[in-house]
Amino acid sequence: MELDDFFEISILLNYYKKLLSKKQKIYMSEYYEKDYSLTEIANEYKISRQAVYENIKRGADSLKKYEKELSFYKRDVKMKNELKKLRKNFTLEKIDEILNNFII
Structure with missing residues (x-):
């Protein structure tokens, strides 16, 4: 393996x-x-x-x-990556964009 x-x-x-x-x-x-x-x-x-x-x-x-x-793991990885981006460029618009990406 x-x-x-x-x-x-x-x-x-x-x-x-x-x-x-x-x-x-x-x-x-x-x-x-x-x-x-x-x-x-x-x-x-x-x-x-x-x-x-x-x-x-x-x-x-x-x-x-x-x-x-x-896809729980894939979704968690995506969320962590988006939060890292948010940390670099924090705006309310960016938060809305990230939240919209995770709404099912």
Whole structure:
């Protein structure tokens, strides 16, 4: 797994963890947040390394699907960028413009 993909899944896990199955939450949390290896997780839960991998893979696919559908992370990044721009050029018109961009 490449670092960019690992980083992306770690972020998406913060947004959508509650939507995952119980096992996916546990295994992904230990893998991405606690930096456990697949072998360590497998040994802890007395399952195969392959079972851990498959749960994590399905969970990662689900997180990407949720982000594609809901775009919470993308929206947060956009909002942060707009607020940075506002900090540089603060006007009431600029606030209205930013708010209008986020009205659904």
